[in-house]
Amino acid sequence: MSLDDHAEELASSLGVDKTEVKGKLENLEQYGVPIDEAKETVRRNYSDSESTGGGEIATKSVADVSTADSRVDTTATVLSVGKRSIQYNGDQQVIFEGEVADQSGKISYTSWEDFDLQPGETVHLGNADVREWEGHPELNLGDSTSVERVEDDLDIEYEVGGDARLATLEPGDRGVNVEVQVLDVEEKQINGRDGETEILSGVLGDETGRLPFTDWEPRSELSAGTSVRIEDVFIREFRGVPSVNVSEFSTVEALETPVEVADSGTQYQIGDAIETGGMFDLEVTGNVVAVRDGSGLIERCPDCGRVIQSGQCRSHGAVDGEDDLRVKAILDDGTGTVTAILDEEITAEVYGGDLDDAREHAREEMDREVVADSIRDSIVGREFRVRGTLTVDDYGANLEATEFTTHSEDAKTRASRLLTEVEA
Structure with missing residues (x-):
């Protein structure tokens, strides 16, 4: 069913103008909202409008704005103003976006009109549409929205201007x-x-x-x-x-003065890191409890780079594989486990030889698995500090390592730390 068909069906059930409904659906679709969710949002907005006396708009503080609202009036301080070009209905559309805040909280906004908003000014936003964006309410400012400058400053706890670390x-x-x-x-x-x-x-x-x-x-x-x-x-x-x-x-x-950069990644326990859902450049420390299959001397598809088995790629069928080195090490610190993935360079350091050495080792033993076995012997049961990028999905947590080093903590300090963690 096309968007036009969805709009016609929804407009008919609501008894409202199809063009207006289609515009609202297109707005939500532009932000990647699934069509069923978009239709329900539009349906709820019209229902809210009917329940408040055919279009009466509530005046709310920022913290009270919810995804159940259709339109609101609110007074807030502009924290930031961004400008971006997007593809909309086949054309380039310039939008303005950022955050506004009052004493109760802050909320993001998207403006489809140039209201010349400036960071630091206080504005009264009249008839601002409310939509759901990533589970949170967001203000949508359009041609039906009024923007009035207010002289009084609001007592807000947020920094104005958009500067961030x-x-x-x-x-x-x-x-x-x-x-x-x-x-x-x-x-x-x-x-x-x-x-x-x-x-x-x-x-x-x-x-x-x-x-x-x-x-x-x-x-x-x-x-x-x-x-x-x-x-x-x-x-x-x-x-x-x-x-x-x-x-x-x-x-x-x-900048004339160089920006200082942290020498190490943000340190996390594995369990806490996984809870973030993903992070760039973090550090965890734990024991390697196993080296997974698919480690050591492997073969990759020359077309897509995927690891192949018995000369077969899942996407390209039979191919002549290209040799590579990789380790998938399971790291455990007592709070959780993560698979640390080591690339060719780090694997060579762990193995103690490069790709040619690994090929020669496999030829001598007539078994490619000897490379992985050698790596297991050298790292399983030992504690390592791993730095890299964490991704978490339905298949588990993976840490693409940029550093993989033996943890230098002495036995006494480590024992004290573990006892503290157990007692906690």
């Missing part, structure tokens, strides 16, 4: 400013909405942590080793972790 960023943040050091950057070619597109991809760092970034309008200022202030970025989730997105409307300014 990397460790505080979450998917969905918009209109954010960061001061960072570019740690790594490379040019990439992708198939974008306008065909073949060149982007920059890499890693940013500050004193609180590191995050991946994408620059959709490649800028020469974003070169490795430079410290910059980037204004008006938005945060998306990429492979389970927040990712900084630099858009065509973002500005990049070089």
Whole structure:
């Protein structure tokens, strides 16, 4: 069923104008809301309107706005203003987005009109639509919304302007400013909405942590080793972790004073790390309790890079595999377990030999499994500190390691720490 059909069906059941319903569905669809959920949201909005006397709009504090609301009036201070271009109904649409706050809390907004909002000003928003975004209410400002400047300042506890540290960023943040050091950057070619597109991809760092970034309008200022202030970025989730997105409307300014970057990742117990749902550049410490199958000297498909079995790739069938080294080590610290995945370089360090050495070892023993067995003997039962990027999905928790080192804690200190954890 097409969107037009869904709109007609819903409008007919509600007894309202189809064009208006279709517009609301398109708005929700643009943000990736499933059609059934979008229809229920629109249905609820119309029902709310009928129950409040045919369109009477409630005046609410920010904290009282809920996903059950259709439209609200509220007075708030503008915390941040971002600008972004999106694809909407086949055309490019510039939207404005950020957060507003009052004494009770803060809420994100998306504005489809240019109301010339400025951080720090207090505004009364009249007839603001409310929609659900990632389980939370969000204000939608459109052509039916009125924006009135208010002279009185509100007593809010939030910082105005959008400045943030990397460790505080979450998917969905918009209109954010960061001061960072570019740690790594490379040019990439992708198939974008306008065909073949060149982007920059890499890693940013500050004193609180590191995050991946994408620059959709490649800028020469974003070169490795430079410290910059980037204004008006938005945060998306990429492979389970927040990712900084630099858009065509973002500005990049070089900083005279270098930004300090944390030497280590954020330290977590494994159980707590898994609860976050994913994190970039963290550290955990635990015992390797097993090395999983598919470790050691493996073969990958030359087309997609997947590990193959008996010369068969799940996507490309029979292929001539390419040798590689990998370890999938199960790490346990008593609070949870995670699979630490070591790439060829780290695996070679653990194994004590490179890919050629592993091939020779396998030929001598006429068994490729001897490489994995050798690795098991060297790491199982020992404690390691692992740094990397954590992803959590239905198949479990995986930590793509960038560092894998023997934990240097002495036996006495370790025993005291374990006893403290047990007593707690």
